[in-house]
Amino acid sequence: MIHIASRAALAAASALAIASPAMAHMTFETAQSAPGETFRGVLVLPHGCDGAPTDTVRVTLPDGFADASAEAKDGWALETSEHNGRVSRIVWSGGSVPDDGHETFAFTGRFATDLPETDILFAVEQMCGEVSLGWEPAVSLGDEPADQGHDGGDAVTVGDLELSGAFARATLPNAPVGGGYVTITNTGDRPDRLVSAQSWFSPDVQIHEMAVVNDVMNMQHLPEGLEIPAGETVTLAPGGLHMMFMDIAQPFVQGETVPVTLTFERAGAVEIELAVQAFGASGMTSGHEGH
Ligand SMILES: [Cu+2]
Incomplete structure (x- = not known):
């Protein structure tokens, strides 16, 4: 599922989605873990925003994901913010990944032992200048592989x-x-x-x-x-x-x-x-x- 953060992006992304139905979602390289386990999340940028290069990647960590630390990248500023003594957000900014480039952004943390053995979603904002795309890459804490896109029920x-x-x-x-x-x-x-x-x-x-x-x-x-x-x-x-x-x-x-x-x-x-x-x-x- 893709959330759009600006009206400009909405127009751009819907045009893009129609033009290329195979548009890849942003996902984790490995999307399997378990409650109580340490997890290294490697986000893979599949493309820019409708042709524009990516300059910022912002990750909001779900509750129950603790002791997080982010990996610095050459040419990018790294910033983390805390909420209730827990790193809740990681931002890489100031770099540039071309639309056809392949780049990864990584962090490590630990899933709480009391999390359900289901999919856990991370919120990721990919920004390209004024335009931004929202992603929800999933990690499965259970036996089933993570579901990388979800739909609601019938209308x-x-x-x-x-x-x-x-x-x-x-x-x-x-x-x-x-x-x-x-x-x-x-x-x-x-x-x-x-x-x-x-x-x-x-x-x-x-x-x-x-x-x-x-x-x-x-x-x-x-x-x-x-x-x-x-x-x-x-x-x-x-x-x-x-x-x-x-x-x-x-x-x-x-x-x-x-x-x-x-x-x-x-x-x-x-x-x-x-x-x-x-x-x-x-x-x-x-x-x-x-x-
Ligand atoms: Cu409310």
């Missing part, structure tokens, strides 16, 4: 709204919160509003917005809900808008589903199933300490 229609790509992220055994995501398209000519979400997994499902302000991740509860403008698509995705399941009754387990009923002002209520995907670096747990 559901209610009134003028089409809901698609619904998914959640697996949570740690004692995590207090879980995140849910879906893409909502309003095919009508009147605006609608997502006013509430309900699930037996949580006594309180809130609509949140996450944004980076002055390099600090901020979380905002949207008590008025979320407008779905006429003719537009609103995407709830890691790092941005999301459903937040507070005080979850049980963990979200990869491969299972989380049902949630969404209520819209105009279209009414609809139940969707969130397909639970790998545990990832969405900042879901670390970004919610204020709650």
Whole structure:
């Protein structure tokens, strides 16, 4: 799965994806490890951003990946930042990898013993000047090989709204919160509003917005809900808008589903199933300490 970080990149990447369906994902050279094990992650840059050379690679490490250290590269500045005494982000910048170049970026760390034996996602931002591409290379901590791309469930229609790509992220055994995501398209000519979400997994499902302000991740509860403008698509995705399941009754387990009923002002209520995907670096747990 590919997330796009700017509108310019969206246009560029969709054109590129159509022109070359074989566009390689950014993945790890070795994508197999286990809870409690040391892992050396070697990221392989498959290409630049639509022809432009890559000048920055930024990796956000998932919760449960500790004692991380990054390997310096000639011609690149290396910077790490910490969160709660743990290296949470690595940035290589100032270099240049041509579009057809082959370059690797490596770091080492250790997976916590209490992580689930499923896929763990790292968030990687590849930047080429103004344009950036988002990647989620996976490492499998279980017997199954890592799944390097995921899709949500089937599309559901209610009134003028089409809901698609619904998914959640697996949570740690004692995590207090879980995140849910879906893409909502309003095919009508009147605006609608997502006013509430309900699930037996949580006594309180809130609509949140996450944004980076002055390099600090901020979380905002949207008590008025979320407008779905006429003719537009609103995407709830890691790092941005999301459903937040507070005080979850049980963990979200990869491969299972989380049902949630969404209520819209105009279209009414609809139940969707969130397909639970790998545990990832969405900042879901670390970004919610204020709650
Ligand atoms: Cu949230």
